[in-house]
Amino acid sequence: MTVTAAKVWRPFHDEPLFVPELLLGPGVVPDGLSARIVDYLTQVAGARRAPLHTCTAFNALYFGFDLQTHGYRAEVLDPELFVLLSAGQQLPVLPVGTFVRIDRGGRRSLWAEVVARYGADPAIDDDGWAPAALSGAPPGQPSADGDGGRVVPERIIVDVEAFGAPLTPAEYTELYRLKRRGTLLDRRGHLTGLVQYPPHGPDSRDDMALYTQYLLGPARALLLGGPLGGLLTNADDNQVLAAALQQAMDTINTLLDRADTLRRWHEYATPRSRFDQYRRAGSPTTDIDIDDIVHTLSRTADQPRYTGVWPLLSTRADSRNDADEDPLDQVGAADIVLHANLVAADLAADATDGVLPGGTHLRIDDTWQAGGLWRAQRCPLPATVQTTDPRTPLGLGYQQAMRTPPSNDRDDEFQPEPHAHRQAAPEPDEPPQHNEQTQAANTLDLTELTVVHDSLVVYTIALNETHWDSGELPLAEPAAAVLATSGPLILELHHDGEPLDDAEQVQHVVRDGIVLHGVDWPWSFYPGIKVTVAVTRDATRIAATTTLLEQPLTFGDQYRWDANLRILAAALGAEEPDDAIPRPAEPDDVPQASVPDRHRGVTQLRGLVIAALRRHGTTGAFGARRLTGPQLFAALFGPDLVAPPLMWEVIYTCDRLVDAGRLTCERNVGDPDRPGSGGPDTYVWWPNHTARRQAEQHSAAAHRRQVLVGHVREYWVPPFLRTLPAGHQASDQARQAYAEWITKIRGPDADTTLIEGYTFVRGALRGSSDQHSLLRLADTAPQP
Template sequence: MIRPGAGEPADEARLRRYLLALVERRATPVHVAVAFNAVYFGFDTDAAGYAGGPLDIGDFPSVALGDEMAALPVGAMINVRTGGDLLPAEIVYKEGAHEALGVEGDIPGWLSGAPAGAQGPDQFDGTKDTSLRERLVFDADAFGPGLAASGARLNRLIRRGTIDAHGSLVVNSLYERSGDGPPESDLDDTSYYLRYLMTRGREQLDSSLAPMPLPLMLPPGATSQDREAGLRNLVNVVRRALASLPGIRLWGEYAFTRAAMADRLADGGPLGRDALETLARSVARSAAPIVSRGTAVRRRPVYTALGPALCSLPEAARLMRGTGYPSAVLHANVVLMDHVRREADEKTGLLPTGVRVALDDRWQGGGVWRAEHVGDGPASDVLRGASEEPNGRGWAECRERQAPRAPVVEPEPGDSDPGMPWPDEPDLGGPVLVHEGPGRLEWQQPLRARQLEGGYLPMPPAVTTGQGTAQRPGRAPRDGSGLLPSPGPSPDVVFRLEHDGQPSSVQRVRMDEEGWLVGLHWPSTCFPGILLDLAWQRGSRTVEARTTALIRPRTVDGESIEYRYDQRVRTRDGARQRPPDDTPLGRTRWLVMTAVRRFGLLDVVGRAMLARELLAPALLLVMTDAPEDPTAELVDAAVVELLAAGALTCLPGSQGDDGRPHHPTRIGERFVELLCYTPQVVEDRPRGHGDTGDGASQVRAKAVHHVPGSLRYIGHLGYEASPEQRRLFRQDFLKFGLVGSPELPPGYTYVRPHQRGC
């Protein structure tokens, strides 16, 4: 399997030389997705194009100004409909082009950092597909002499309305919301390009004309999960190489040379140093108090979108065309960021005028900057201004004004972990009532890791007492109507489990004083987070449980998941495997990932978000069995590598007086940077695909095939096989008479032989 860091030093050096030549040769900043295209499809840096390359331009989707279409990512190959011949091109940049953007860069506060689909501070539905107005900047020269080679042709297409005044395509892009993962509109440009290549762009990815198509890099019989993991690793190799280039500066996922930046700053023209510095000072002055009759009136925060603001500068519009548009926008963002870092106080983040300037939205209008006069406000009211991660304060503040503040839940004594300012979610893994009738109680409950290891399962109070869910939780009274009997030895309880499509297994277990079934033996294929559907007939001493197979099996962070599960529990309890890399840096990466997953704030899809400043106390809680404490330098290096590899991302958040972080940010709270773990989910094809059976049992009976045991690499995710998988590998090693070592190699887990629906 292809993975970051697996190449020879000579190959990595050759890749960096090629990427450096690519960034120097392209007429526009190079996005990670565009860099991947160049490596994968063989962009000729001497000829400056794919001319004569492996791409079939007849298969590219066609796009025209004003189209309503399925969203396209940066890196997508397209045909621009010009009214005559199709013009092949590569999308090299895109940004939000909302109708509310003003011609001079003014933008309503609610739009800055707003989620996809928001139509106002009180108009947002996150359950529907989303249509976004976007500006697509394309490079027609990527396939030979195009628009940039002929200014007359560019002007002609603009006059005819084939492209807009900036030589771009402004379209309405439809993003779908489906499945359990994050919606398409919430993905960053690189992640969305990966999804595109695995779906609509798959034929292009698998083209046999490519220098080295992905199928040839994978072992025989590779699954769709293997394909996605291999593709993701290839992109991460390119991303890391791009970030390591000397003489290169990054803004987000875009790379450009410092020489190009120096040339702009040496230019005395409409978009040179003086113009950009003037724009930076103008953004800061926009929030300065208005002085009238000796009284200073404080303004509301002011938001400025740099794309329209640059176009409004004198004589600049003619330069903001084609690939010159993203170059100017990205350079302006860097100039403004450097201005803030140079002029602002290191402790408060304020400019000498008492104004705080910070990036608030990276995508809309080329980048939205927020300016607010803070003056002598308290330090807790000061947000970090010099961070390249957007704060998203505009949307958060407008939402705060629309809805009352949620009540703060006080932690119960003893619930919080030592050194952490908030307790774990008290309802995490608890039973959820499905049905309660006079004769039967049904509920749903995920397995926690400690329950798997300890062989027990807590029962709801209604089961232990037999008196219904309305009774106050606590030690159950022994009235004999539930499973907890009157004083005396507890008789056996029959636990009937239906799992893995097999006949029910029956165990006789005991119930202890706290209402837990103890002495359970869980099947080896159960895992932390697997969902149990449970039922109890009142008056009986039998508890029935079953698991449910997923219609679409999936791979989560390299681990095969075939049963319904609780995403939040899996995030919390799945971070228990040992690190595959036993070097100091490898152990530290594992410790950081474990700390974020165990102590980060959980959301409904299983993301865990930990304030970066709380990483140190969180690490102390997961280092109990570590051979030695990592240094601060090792922790910083591990965070940088995890961010570069995409295993962690950064999100803006805020922190209340109780120390609990919040995302999105809340008005009046101190800004914090959140390290975010997001489960990487890859879905397989549905069970019984292509079969005509009516039920799950028919699919299992009629459409199954044998899958031999195999090793799966998970080291690139910072994981190691569990002790149970190591034991199973040793067992099957002896059973099948395999040759070699009975120990799993570092970084690999074991997938046992099994039957799978075709």
């Protein structure tokens, strides 16, 4: 069945389109059903001015958005179950998809649906500039009562035409009054203010998780009034109901992703035809130059610049000479925000690795704050950033801010890179210049030194030209004291962020006193580069790794690894920078107070643990690498070494990396009646946050499917209300069947009166003879 051949679904006329296949995962949905769902949702997106979010797509499919009346049917949904909003109250948590009643005084109210939601942090300037630390950061500030909750400034866009468009003259009048007063809606018809989020809940940026939580909690009666309860063998089982709702939301989201008729920007969508028309002829509702907005987003300076979409749009809308119609009024704002993000995304995606012709790398860094924070940075940049889809938010601003000292400077106010007049490095055939700096560098430059149980030594050395040219790795005296005195030695070298071939990664070396000889240093190493080395007693394997910096050093594009700048400057014949970049401290370097000292592991082993996982880990889905604690210990120090205390130090170090979010742990619990039967836990490294999130979503979906086994009525048409032709009324059998059903799902206090103008169709197996008899049971009779 193709989209063109399928009849567009009509709620309350046709059988429900919310069917059991949606609860079994996107892979189970037949092509014909998928095409029919996508066709309907595309029509809904085209009929509404607001973008289609996954949550509002769920509402349309679940509660029935009528394309003829351009809205939901309030008599079926019962507005008494909506969230009441009154002037003077603090805004409640309102994820996208929430139905609200906006109080107009007396017994009057406007019904609306939340269609978009953005962060509105006041730290973002009117010209769009945002502090780096805000991009990707947990929104808001901790609650004053210290309960772990957060207070978040937000802009919430509601569609007051969600229950029928256009509004009546009386409704327009009331909406104008609400906007003029500014006590509940601002001048653009948006809800703005502080929102209090409770502790231990979903991320305040995750609308799908928040809306699911809302439907399972305060809006449970609204949820059970729809088809979901009729598709489950027991809708009273909270675990099954939650799994079914989450799986349906995930399936709808995946179907929207696959739709060729829609343009998607994360959870938001717009018809492809509408977007193409905007790009050809411009939006009929605004004369804001979107290309100019995108050009501003791509501006950069010596440091990465973060720019918000909403302030740019708002400033330009306010500066228009024709103020009769605000292009950001009501839901038009969400449409323009989506359009601007899509244009910027296309520009970044079409560029080679996200690098624009002028040498600027453009990528989205935070999709929620200010309608989207875009990151513009001059090249070069770390390969892990450049090779990641520029449409995938990484939160680099927040990550970088957590690793560097705070700064009050704006990105566009940084001074030019120092030492632009630096001299070139000596030619290879020239002898190294042994001035005071290089002479001092010939001694070990130990920046960290740890001895554990008098058996493990971890130290960091900055290589100088002599080490690099002669293939030497000096040993710290404590390391030389514990290393095996005879036999062959293996150096396993990891170069963070740069692949090495096998001959460079695993090298056979020989020891001469406190120096290892025969090291083939890779070409990308340079004088001053720091190498972290781990040695343990009687081991024949030595582990070493470098550390990739967030930003290249000031000496040039190729100097991307942590280095001793004094040695590097001497090798280049340049002056050492006054603002030498110190090695950034990892946010997880400070041990948590709740962890006993003996279980805190070895901080200096963390980079080596991650390097060992990346090289030796078993490859899994989404690029993951897995090893158990004993396997990691063997990878670091060789398979023949038996040292249980040191192995536990490696395991404790992995646990702290799990606490810091750098790794995940798959517990092997085994048989609860047999302690220790489960074997060692498995530690997992992920190439990026996106891969980890995808794996978590995949795992959660698998768990949901397991929970739902045997609880979904497959091939079942759920009970539903059907509209009656004019002059007809429901039969007595239909009224009785409705009363039984509504009492079962809402309890004995439910209103059992069948809504006028509708009949009730009980559920039945799809295509069975029972279905036809049940339809007759709910048949209609002419009014006398």
